[in-house]
Amino acid sequence: MPAPKDIVLATRNRHKGAEVAALLDGLGITIRTLDEFPHAPEVVEDGATCEANAVKKAKEIAAATGLPAVADDTGLEVDALGGRPGVYAARYAGEQATYEDNCRKLIHELSGVPSGKRTARFITVAALAFPSDGVRVTTGELRGLITDTLAGSQGFGYDPVFFVPDLGKTLAELSAEEKNRVSHRAKAFGKLRELLRTIKW
Numbered sequence: 001m002p003a004p005k006d007i008v009l010a011t012r013n014r015h016k017g018a019e020v021a022a023l024l025d026g027l028g029i030t031i032r033t034l035d036e037f038p039h040a041p042e043v044v045e046d047g048a049t050c051e052a053n054a055v056k057k058a059k060e061i062a063a064a065t066g067l068p069a070v071a072d073d074t075g076l077e078v079d080a081l082g083g084r085p086g087v088y089a090a091r092y093a094g095e096q097a098t099y100e101d102n103c104r105k106l107i108h109e110l111s112g113v114p115s116g117k118r119t120a121r122f123i124t125v126a127a128l129a130f131p132s133d134g135v136r137v138t139t140g141e142l143r144g145l146i147t148d149t150l151a152g153s154q155g156f157g158y159d160p161v162f163f164v165p166d167l168g169k170t171l172a173e174l175s176a177e178e179k180n181r182v183s184h185r186a187k188a189f190g191k192l193r194e195l196l197r198t199i200k201w
Contacts, residue, residue, distance in 0.1 A: 006030045007128075008037065010061035010071035015156040020070065022180055023189035027196055032067070040064045050075045050087055050125040051137060058129035065131075072126040072188060076158055078146060079119045081109060089158065090174060103150055103161045110146055118146040122162065122184040126192045136195050140187025144171075 005028075009017050012034050021031045034040050043060045047053040050073040058072035076089040084107070085092040093101040110118055122142045129135045142164070150160035152172025159171035164182065171179055180186045 006032055006067050008032045008034065008061055008065050008067050008069045010034065010057040010069045011041070016072070016185075017175055018178065019176070020072070020189060022176065023186060024070075024193060024196070027193065029196070034061070037061075037065050038195060045073065047073075048087065051127070051139075052131075053087065054125045054127035054165075055129070055135050055137065057191060058127040058135060062129040062131045067131065069175060070126065070192070071129070071130050072124055072185065074124045074184065076162075077121050077123065078106070078110070080117050081166055082114045086107075099157055100150070105145060106158065106161060107150075110148070115145060115148075118148075120144060120146050120162065122158075124184040124188040126185075126188040128192060128195060136192075136199065138188050138191035138195065140184040140189070140191070141183040142182065142187070 006078060007029050007045065009020055009031060011017050017033055024031060040061055041064055043057045045053040045057070047056055050103060053072045053073035058069045061071065062069035073087070074089065075087045077083045077086055089102070091097060093105040124140045127135050127137045145163045147161045147163050151170045152160050154176065155172045162171045163169070164171065167174070167182070171183065
């Protein structure tokens, strides 16, 4: 059965929205944003896991808009910090923290940790919810190292401090096209693309 013509992205983060739209491009789907649905609720991300947050966002936005909704949540797990910041990555340095605030807090907490022990992984969970049906979930992971300085001006979030050894660069030093081939979000949404092509709606 063909994919629906409209899907709502359950995010008000313009950087994330642009990435997701690019990752779902070419499916014959119209990607709609929450800006088109002023009545849509502000979903409180209070889940204990990325999956819980992604599913909650997708379900609430699907119910509010009457359209299929896609949401994702990303966590950053740093081994030397016992898995922190984890699901709290976006607000690691506080509720109003900027991307740079979060990066600098992470660098500070890892001061003195040698490069080989600064291993980390990004994990993204993408959820596709239907107004009157269930939720489908996909995941993607990317392993790397946390740097001791910010490098690169592309991307967002922790991209300037997340070094990908196979590429010899941080995520923020990659072009959007390069990042969308290798990132955790790209992997999760690559699987979601296949669902959108084959799922029974």
